[in-house]
Amino acid sequence: MAGLPNNSNICALSQWRQLFASQxxxxxxxxxxxxxxxxxxxxxxxxxEYWKYTPLDKLLAHRFAYxxxxxxxxxxxxxxxxxxxxYRLVFINGRFAPALSDNDTGLWxxxxxxxxxxxxxxxxxxxxxxxxxxxSLSQETTRIRLPAGKMAKRxxxxxxxxxxxxxxxxxxxxxxxxxxxxxxxAKGQIIEHFTSIDSQKHFSGAxxxxxxxxxxxxxxxxxxxxxxxxxxxxxNDIIIDRDATVRSSTFILGAELTQHQISAQLNGEGSNLTxxxxxxxxxKGISDIRTYLEHNKGHCLSRQLHKIVARDRGKGVFNGxxxxxxxxxxxxxxxxxxxxxxxxxxxxxxxxHLEIYADDVKCSHSATVVQIxxxxxxxxxxxxxxxxxxxxxxxxxxxEEVTETIGxxxxxxIVLARITDALDEGVT
Numbered sequence: 001m002a003g004l005p006n007n008s009n010i011c012a013l014s015q016w017r018q019l020f021a022s023q024x025x026x027x028x029x030x031x032x033x034x035x036x037x038x039x040x041x042x043x044x045x046x047x048x049e050y051w052k053y054t055p056l057d058k059l060l061a062h063r064f065a066y067x068x069x070x071x072x073x074x075x076x077x078x079x080x081x082x083x084x085x086x087y088r089l090v091f092i093n094g095r096f097a098p099a100l101s102d103n104d105t106g107l108w109x110x111x112x113x114x115x116x117x118x119x120x121x122x123x124x125x126x127x128x129x130x131x132x133x134x135x136s137l138s139q140e141t142t143r144i145r146l147p148a149g150k151m152a153k154r155x156x157x158x159x160x161x162x163x164x165x166x167x168x169x170x171x172x173x174x175x176x177x178x179x180x181x182x183x184x185x186a187k188g189q190i191i192e193h194f195t196s197i198d199s200q201k202h203f204s205g206a207x208x209x210x211x212x213x214x215x216x217x218x219x220x221x222x223x224x225x226x227x228x229x230x231x232x233x234x235x236n237d238i239i240i241d242r243d244a245t246v247r248s249s250t251f252i253l254g255a256e257l258t259q260h261q262i263s264a265q266l267n268g269e270g271s272n273l274t275x276x277x278x279x280x281x282x283x284k285g286i287s288d289i290r291t292y293l294e295h296n297k298g299h300c301l302s303r304q305l306h307k308i309v310a311r312d313r314g315k316g317v318f319n320g321x322x323x324x325x326x327x328x329x330x331x332x333x334x335x336x337x338x339x340x341x342x343x344x345x346x347x348x349x350x351x352x353h354l355e356i357y358a359d360d361v362k363c364s365h366s367a368t369v370v371q372i373x374x375x376x377x378x379x380x381x382x383x384x385x386x387x388x389x390x391x392x393x394x395x396x397x398x399x400e401e402v403t404e405t406i407g408x409x410x411x412x413x414i415v416l417a418r419i420t421d422a423l424d425e426g427v428t
Contacts, residue, residue, distance in 0.1 A: 008057055009056075009060060011060070012060040012062075012064065013042065013043055015063065016064060016137065016173075017035075019065075019066060019137060020035050022066070026114070026116060027115070027116065028115065028116050028117075028118045029116075030118070030120050030121070030135070031135065031136045031137075034136035035136035038129055038136060041129040043060065043129060044129065050290070054257075054259060054288045055286075056257075058256075058257070059231050063171060064170070064173045065165065065167070065170040065171065065172065065173065066173065066174075067093070067164075067165045067167075067170065067172040069093045069095070069163065070163060072092055072097070072100065072161060072197065074100060076197065077090060077159070077161070080159070080161055080195050081157075081159055081193075082157065082193055082410070082411070082414055084191075084411065085154055085410075086191065087102050087105040087106055087108060087154055087155070088102045088157045089110065089158050089159065090159045091161065092161045092162075092163070093172070093174040094138060094174040095139065095140060096140065096142060106152060106153075106154060107147065107152045108146060108152060108156045109146075110143070110144055111142075111143045112140055112143075113140060113141045113143060114139065115139065118140070121141070122209065122211075122237075122239070124263070125237045125239075125264070125265055125292065125294070126261075126263045128235065128261065130205065130235070130259070131207060131261070133205060134175050134207045134235065137173070137175045138205075138207070140177065142158075142176075142178045143178075143181075144156065144178065144190075145183070146180075146182050146183060146188045148213070149183075150186050151186065152186075152187065152189070156188065156191070158178065158192045160192070160195070161195060161197050162196050162204045162226060163202065164196070164199070164201055164202045164227070164229075165202070166200075171202065171203055172200075172201075172202040173205075174205070176205070176208075177207050177208075178207070178208040180208065180211070182216045183216065184214040184215055184216055185216060186217075187216065187218075188217075188218060189218075189221075191220075191223070192221070192223065193225065194223065194224045194232060194234075195225050195226060200229065201231070202226075202227070202230050203232075204230065204232050204233070205233045206232070206233070206235070207234070207235045207236070208234075208235075209236070209238075210236070210238045212238065212240045212241060212244045214244060215242070215244060217246075218244075218246045218247070219247045220236075220246070220247070220248045221248075221250075221406060221407075221408065221411055222234070222236070222248075222251070224253065224254060224260070225253055226254045226255045228254055228255065228283065229256055230254070230255045230256060231257045231258075232252075232259075234259075235260075235261045236262050236263070237263050237264070238263070238264040238265070238273070240265065240271045240273060241267055242269055242270055243268065243269070243270040243271060244268065245271070245273075246272070246273050247405070248274065248275045248276070249275075249277070250275075250276070250289070251277070251278050252277070252278070252279045253278075253280045253418050253419065253422055254422075255285070255287075256286075257285065258285075258287045258288065259289075259290075260277075260290070261289075261292070262275055263292040263293075265294045265296055266294065266295050266300040268297055269300065270299050270300065271301075273300075273303075274303045274304075274405070275291060275302075275306075276304070276305045276306070276405050277305075277306045278308075278402045278403070279306075280310075280311075280314075281311075281315055281316050281346075282310070282422065283313065283314060285315070286315045287315075287317070288319075289306060289317070290318075291304060291306070292321050293322050293335075294325065295322070295328040295333060297325075297328055298327065298329040298330050298331065299330045300328070300332070301332045301333070302332075302334070304322075304335040304336065305401060305402060306336070306337045307337075307340070307398065307399060307401070307402050308337075308339045308348055309342065309399065310340070311343060311346055311423075312343065313345040313346060314347075315347045316339060316348040317350075318339075318349070318351065319350075320351070320352045321354070321355065322355070322363060323354075323355040323356075324354075324356045324357060325358065326357045327358060328361070329359070329360050330361065331361040331362070331363065332361075334364050334365070335352050335365040336352075336366045336367070337350045337352055337366070338367075338370075338398075339369045339370070340370060340371070340372070340398050341369065341370070341371050342371075342391070342395075348369050350367040351367075352365035352367055353365065376390075392420070395419070396416070396419070399419065
């Protein structure tokens with residue numbers, strides 16, 4: 001049960017309804033269908049099982065608005081951008097910025113669809129109100145295609161730059177929508193990077209769907225590095241065909257409230273999926289990650305590792321489900337959630353679970369919540385290492401199992417540097 005709506009929910013829904021209506025002439029038929037789903041589902045309350053540890057009161061108390069995008073120079077873009085050998089596409093406040101993007105994208109084929117001309121996409125793997133909100137309020141779809149049999153030597157880098165509102169009473173609301181086709185026997189890497197141009201608040205919603213064909217190979221990395229005063233909700237769907245391999249890694253190292261959902265279907269025999277994540281909630285912030293995985297065919301393998309490092313009264317939330325269909329024989333699936341608490345006022349809520357409807361499968365899940373081992377700390381301190389450095393060494397060792405899975409050395413170094421910056425703000 002979602003519970004009765006409160007005043008904040010009603011007010012926020014009314015504001016989003018006005019934002020939707022303000023651009024009704026540019027909406028597609030599918031956008032109207034998604035908005036109807038928002039109206040039908042309503043905004044969740046703390047009585048909803050999936051939201052009781054992720055309160056939305058602070059977010060929904062804001063006045064939501066579309067803010068006119070301010071010009072972004074190439075200098076500012078380069079300051080915010082990661083430095084890597086990749087094809088770069090730049091998006092500002094949910095819209096593609098061709099003047100700031102690379103003209104040459106190699107084997108990657110890019111098409112931007114706007115307004116009512118946007119073509120329909122597949123139904124969500126798992127419905128959820130914020131997913132429908134993003135689908136209904138986004139103004140364009142970026143379609144990305146890697147043709148069959150092609151191997152992209154350089155990654156495709158999607159840089160999302162979000163701006164706050166100069167009106168302190170308004171919260172800029174913006175939405176990104178991407179669909180990526182990795183066709184049969186193709187191989188490529190996608191890097192999604194979300195950042196803020198200033199320290200002002202904004203609400204960003206992002207939805208990316210992936211279709212991975214037979215014998216294809218995809219590596220996907222998502223970096224949520226937005227302002228600590230912002231809100232970030234993202235939803236990824238991954239559909240995987242026969243003998244395909246997908247590696248997905250998510251790093252949420254910013255924003256006051258983040259909620260990231262990954263839904264996946266293994267729809268072909270012999271497919272292989274890895275999902276990893278690292279969250280670093282702090283300063284009363286909340287980082288919430290959810291995974292939903294369907295093993296629909298036999299002889300498939302999946303591995304999940306999710307780690308949360310909570311500090312300075314931060315809260316982490318993990319909810320994961322593996323569902324094995326009746327005829328998905330020889331399924332091999334593992335899911336682990338490991339959590340490290342850096343002080344007594346931090347909190348982690350974890351719920352991994354399984355639904356198995358087939359025999360002859362191998363499935364497991366686990367969850368751990370620990371604090372820094374004082375014996376380890378004493379050992380390091382006794383050798384002349386400062387408390388701050390000793391704590392960082394332990395945190396790096398805890399996070400290494402996830403960071404080492406990043407298939408791009410430059411990105412891995414950037415993630416480690418970001419962790420260092422975040423810890424420097426709070427470790428004493």
